[in-house]
Structures are given as structure tokens and as C-alpha cells.
Amino acid sequence: MAKWDNMLSMLWMLRSGRKLTAAQIADSLEISVRTVYRYIDALCASGVPVVAESGHDGGIRILESFMETPLFFNSVELKALVDANKFAQAAGYPYTEELESALKKVENGLHEEQRHDLFRQTSSLDVISPARPPSVVPLLRDLERAAKDGRTIRIAYRKPNVKQADEREVDPYGLAYDRNEWYTVAFCHRSQAMRTFRVDRIARLEPTEARFVKPERFSASAYFRDQSEREREADGPLAVVRIAGEPDTLNAVCGHWHLRHYLTERTDREAWFQLDVPTMNKYLPMYLVTFGTAICIREPLELKRQIQKMAYGIAKLYEDDPD
Template structure:
């Protein structure tokens, strides 16, 4: 019997032990096989001495003899590793551990006393972690499995990588993988420094036979926290003084996260038109201009002068680009009347 079928038979056995009576279609859906395969597997379990019984009728299905419990609950290395991703089935699948995770969870539940096993099942039914942000497609990471293998086996990884300034080829000593906001990063040693690489930007990866030594005492979590702090401190190069409408005050935290929240918390009192002055940390001038345009007419840049001038130039260019020949606002044919082909979309109250 090959390993794949042996794993499937064990999964079938543990499903019946953990959940009780299950129909052939239910088992087929869980195991991702055909109903015919389920029947063959049940026969194989019975032939091996496992007391599997079939109940006939509309409420029928397969079940184990009352009181029977298997002791085959030892975890393999891959299954034990996969438990650390138990709350993240998507990332587990990206790492190639989806099947190991499912089998490990079944084994773990089978080893628990009945009351704790039922409690773990309810928790899994009622709590779910969805790490990525809204309105963003998951990044393709075709070389994630190779990166993970390099991390596990301490093997050098030769990559073709796309940077902002162009493409490079490097040999990396992978030290760990980090999932941040739904984006995978590879932390690796390059010569005498440790850097982070966005896995989706790896254009090609080759796992070499060469093995490297991990730096003594390297702490992945501590390194990531420290490098994140350095990135945040280097990110902002100045401050923008803004005059925000009431709506702009609400938009700022939504657009800029914690930085926007802190700016609103330190904002001055509203004027007679409900507008408030805030000071917002900003990045380079081109990035800051783009950020200011995101706020639209709900924000006026008061300073610094170079940012206000740059925003004014960008707005003038937009007005020129979208203006009609007679200087009045215009647009493509079919959209020159109020409403036109556009419809008003009301933001739902309880959904993102």
C-alpha cells in the first residue's frame, strides 16, 4: 500500500472517530476523492480489522463500533510542523502543508479526551483567521515552496529577483519566512548582512546543494521587529500640515492607519466650518503628493510650501487633462450629464 493511500485510510478512520457517523459523499468531500474510492477504502479498513459498520436508510452512513478508538495518533515531522499554521489554512497550502495540516488536526483531535475534542471542533467551526487585507488579490508566490525548503534544510538559494531599481541575481542563505499582512517575505543572509526579500518578486529560484551555517542565536521574530522599526523610522522624511474637513478627519485613519490615527488624536480644535489642522508624517515629495491627492477636496495642504506647490501643480495638470475646451469640466461621451452612466454606490454599514 503506497503512503498516499495509507494516509487517506488513516484520515478516513480519524474522521469517523472524531465525527461519528458520516455518509460516503461527506467522506468523499473531506478526503477529496470519489464516492467509489470511499467504498473501497472502507472495505480495506474492514479487511484490516477496523470495526467499520454501514447503517442503511436515509439517515445511514458509516460509523465505528461504539467505544472503538485508534491509537495511531503519532504525528510525523511535517504534520507537527504544520500545526503552527493551524489557524492559517491559506498560508499552509501555499507552503505545501495543507494535507499535513488536515491529518495533524485529525490526529490531535483523536488523541484528546472526548469533551476536549468536541471543544476544539467548536472552536474551529466558530473562529477563523483571514490575514490578508480587503480588496487585494493574493500575490502569486510560485517559488515559496523552494524558499521554505531552503529554510528547513539550510541550503543556499540562488534567485533572480526584481527590485524597484532593476533585476539582480543573488545567492541567499535563507534564515526564515515571514507572513506580513498576507505578503510573504524571505529573510536571508547575503554576505555579511541580513535582508528581507518579497517572495512574489522572486522571478526564478534554484536550490543549491551547498549547505550554510545559521548565525548563532539568530532570532527571526526579534530581527523582523527591529528591521520593521528601522523601516518605519526611515520611511518618513518630513511633515505635512493639513486642514481637514469633518469627512477628512474620518478618512485620515482609514487611509494612513496608525499614523493617521495619531495625527487626528493630536489635531487642533475645529474652526467655525468644522475643519481641523493636523500634522501628518509624510514620505518623499512624490509619494506625499500622491497621498494628498487621495484625500481629494477633504484636505488642504498648508505646508510645507514645496508640498503645497507640488500638489497645486498636480491638481492643475488634472484640471487641464480633464477640462473641456471651453474650460468647463467635461468627460468622455455619454458621461457629460449629472449621473450619466454612473450610479451612486452607498457604502454598506456592516461590511468593508
């Protein structure tokens, strides 16, 4: 474990309020007693009030005045925070400025050696963000605020391939980030049903005076899963679908907006899905044939034969084509 990680671990042990001997700390961290005292000197130099008391009831402790100080993080935890910020920015997270401010406060409490180590650990990871309309961030803030306050909003929403936006009043229950896009799950007053709206297609949003009560324990992600389940053709019987292919190709198959909900197991070269037979027969042959020879269906035999028949039909069509 790195020096700073050991020091922080020792600090966490002392924050428990118990007196510990140097030998106890050394055994717990698997370091020498001499190193423990060296770390104590370093902590004291940093302003941490560490007290070493000798005698029968003696031990090492920190003063109670230090107990309410901010949390400390080890190097891997700091790296995780910085990397998470990169993903949040790429996703268009609406509170990136606040997140940056919080991280800056954490970084300001680090020593120069820690800052250098943090930069070294995090400089090799970048997250490429898709282009987003500048209006998405304020929309996300407004939608989240409306969901929190239980306030009905009026939106102008543009459907795909439709130039004119139509107005409707909705009760936004929550936000979800899916397939590089933000969605709000809301109760639509016009259709009197739950609907999902892509946030970048909202042309205008304004609050109303109306209020609503969100269903208890509502989850946008659970709603997406439920919708996928409802699109099944039947309840059963279930079939196990095993597909082999290169890792990148399997990523595309497993990431399909509908098929991913049926994924049960995955390795670098194979993926297993479980879904009802009617859904498999209706949707999978046409979808999987688009991958050509990049994938291979291992099972079930029924699906293999359907794709074989479809491929033969395509080949026959062009074989008979005089042009």
C-alpha cells in the first residue's frame, strides 16, 4: 500500500476514538512500528492533532476537536471521484459545475505529492462526449426540480420526423440516462398514460400551478425494464440463445436496446440470453442476420435454422436476378 494510503488508513483507525498502540497499528497495516511513528510525525506536521501517551493506559489517539473534520480519501477513491466526474460531464449531467466545485474542495486539501499522484493516475482516462444541444442541461435541471416539487409542467415536444412541436401537460416522475440520451418518464395528461420523452426533443418547458403526487418508490430504470418485459410476445416457453463472436461485435448485440434486458451471462467470446420463444422467432432472425458472418448462433437449433433459411432466401434472390 502506498505511503499516503497507509497514513489515511491509520487516520481512519484513530478517528474511531479508541486509543491504539503503535504495535496494534503496525500489525493492522502490516508495517513496522518505526514507520508508524514516522507517519505520526508526518500527520502532526500536516496539522492533525495526534497525541501519543505513555504509561499503562497510554496509546495513540487524536483530539476530539478533529473528529468532525471532512472525510479523507485514499488514492484509488480520489481517482474514482475524478473519473466519475469525467463520465458525468460526457453524459451531460446537469450539476457538473457543482461537482467540479466539490472536487476542487477535495483537491485543495491534498498535499503536493498527493496532487501529483492523482494527476498521474487520472490523466490516462478520457471520456468522449457526444454533441448535445446547449438547452439540455437547463432542461434537465427544470425536469428534476419539477419531479422533486411534484409540479406539473407544460412542454412543447417534437416527435421524430415531425417539424411542428405539439404541446402537452405532463407530470415528470424521474430522469433516466439510456443509450447516450436523457429521458424523462412522465404521466401524460393528454394520453392519460405513462410516457417517455427524450429531453433533447423538448423545445420548451414551463411550470404550471398544478401539482401531482409521484407514485411511492418510483424508479425510472425499473419503468424501462418493465416496458421491455411488456413487449414480449408471450410468457413462455423460454429459450436459451447462445451467440458467439468477437468482443466488439458481441458488445453491439448485448447493447441492443431491447435484447440487453434478456442477457444472462457474458464472456469475451460468447453471450447467453433467455427469452420467450415467440419473441425470439419474431425479432431475432431479422436482427441477427444483419451481423452476417461476424457472429455464430450456437443454440437453439430452431433459431439457427430460421437464420439459415433467411440467408438462403437472400442468396436465392440475387442468384435469380439477371442484373
